[in-house]
Amino acid sequence: MVNPVHLKTLLEVIRTGSFAAAALRLGYTASAVSQQMTALEKDTGARLFERSARTASPTDAAVVMARHAVKVLTDMDALLAAAARPGPGTGHELRLGIFPSLATFALPELLASPQWRDLGIDLHLSVAEPAQTIQGLRTGGNLDVALVYQVGQGGLAWPSSISRRWLGDDNFRVVLPESWGIRSGAEVTAEQLAGMPWIMHHPGTPDALVIERLFASCSLHPQVAAYCDDFNASLAMASAGLGAALVPELAMLNRPAGTVVLDVPEIRLARSIFALLIHEQNVQVRLFLDRLAEVLGRRSIVPLPTSGPGQG
Numbered sequence: 001m002v003n004p005v006h007l008k009t010l011l012e013v014i015r016t017g018s019f020a021a022a023a024l025r026l027g028y029t030a031s032a033v034s035q036q037m038t039a040l041e042k043d044t045g046a047r048l049f050e051r052s053a054r055t056a057s058p059t060d061a062a063v064v065m066a067r068h069a070v071k072v073l074t075d076m077d078a079l080l081a082a083a084a085r086p087g088p089g090t091g092h093e094l095r096l097g098i099f100p101s102l103a104t105f106a107l108p109e110l111l112a113s114p115q116w117r118d119l120g121i122d123l124h125l126s127v128a129e130p131a132q133t134i135q136g137l138r139t140g141g142n143l144d145v146a147l148v149y150q151v152g153q154g155g156l157a158w159p160s161s162i163s164r165r166w167l168g169d170d171n172f173r174v175v176l177p178e179s180w181g182i183r184s185g186a187e188v189t190a191e192q193l194a195g196m197p198w199i200m201h202h203p204g205t206p207d208a209l210v211i212e213r214l215f216a217s218c219s220l221h222p223q224v225a226a227y228c229d230d231f232n233a234s235l236a237m238a239s240a241g242l243g244a245a246l247v248p249e250l251a252m253l254n255r256p257a258g259t260v261v262l263d264v265p266e267i268r269l270a271r272s273i274f275a276l277l278i279h280e281q282n283v284q285v286r287l288f289l290d291r292l293a294e295v296l297g298r299r300s301i302v303p304l305p306t307s308g309p310g311q312g
Helices: 004-016 019-026 030-044 060-084 100-105 107-111 114-119 130-140 206-217 231-239 283-299
Strands: 049-051 056-058 092-098 121-127 145-151 163-177 197-200 223-227 244-248 259-262 270-277
Touching: 004 019, 004 030, 004 056, 004 060, 019 030, 019 163, 056 060, 092 100, 092 130, 092 283, 100 107, 100 121, 107 114, 107 283, 114 283, 121 283, 130 145, 145 206, 145 283, 163 231, 163 283, 197 231, 223 231, 231 244, 231 259
Parallel strands: 092 121, 092 145, 197 223, 197 244
Antiparallel strands: 049 056, 145 270, 163 244, 163 259, 163 270
16 A cells, blocks of 8 residues: 555655755655655555666656645545544634744635635634744743744754644745836846845844855845845835845735846745644644645745756
């Protein structure tokens, strides 16, 4: 019998393009992912990957299986959710910590969907920045799940007892005042932006450190017009002509008039969105996270480029 966990891992390998990237998203080692794919090949009798010393490229059989796996896993989750659904007025309580832009621009879409009513979840929200919601998991035990983001590899820490599930990436984009005369969607270089005023994060914050390193790597040393950690305020100031800003796509869904969005090939940055869980969640919660990941997947404006399939 095919293990559904192996199907989920297959989907992640196909999506991310490598065993190592899939392992990072799923919280496994690359070796564990490789072993799962070998077991899946044995169970199905199909060769799913062409392996070499450094890469593992998916075969046509793997792509076809992945397509069918999506439906199989969705149907399984729906069946389990229906079986576990409590009676009227007795929904499963979920104490959820969530950061502001996710609560503002993604969660409402899920809550307004027919799928939400079918989940049978009694949701209790705490909207705060990631560091604060992690504390809710660590100390008081007043949260079951924390939805957080991480820019780069630093800035957040949580106990090893907390499990992590990747939900999606929120790509940063360069936003300029329309009054500067550059058309939206134009591709410019970092060098062209070097002499322009910028709206930056306050120095010393984790996001600021990552952005500063990114800018320095492409020899962009911005003239700072304002320090601001609020993306809505940064967008408003950009609209007014104060400066350029680096803003994640989630925060740009209500982007004000008077701004343009650019593609700057050297400035590639995303914040990864994770669910942190203090214990194994039931099927309703897993299905809720699946649905939220689907919403995030539809939100992307321009995906970041990815490397080809491989184990590195």
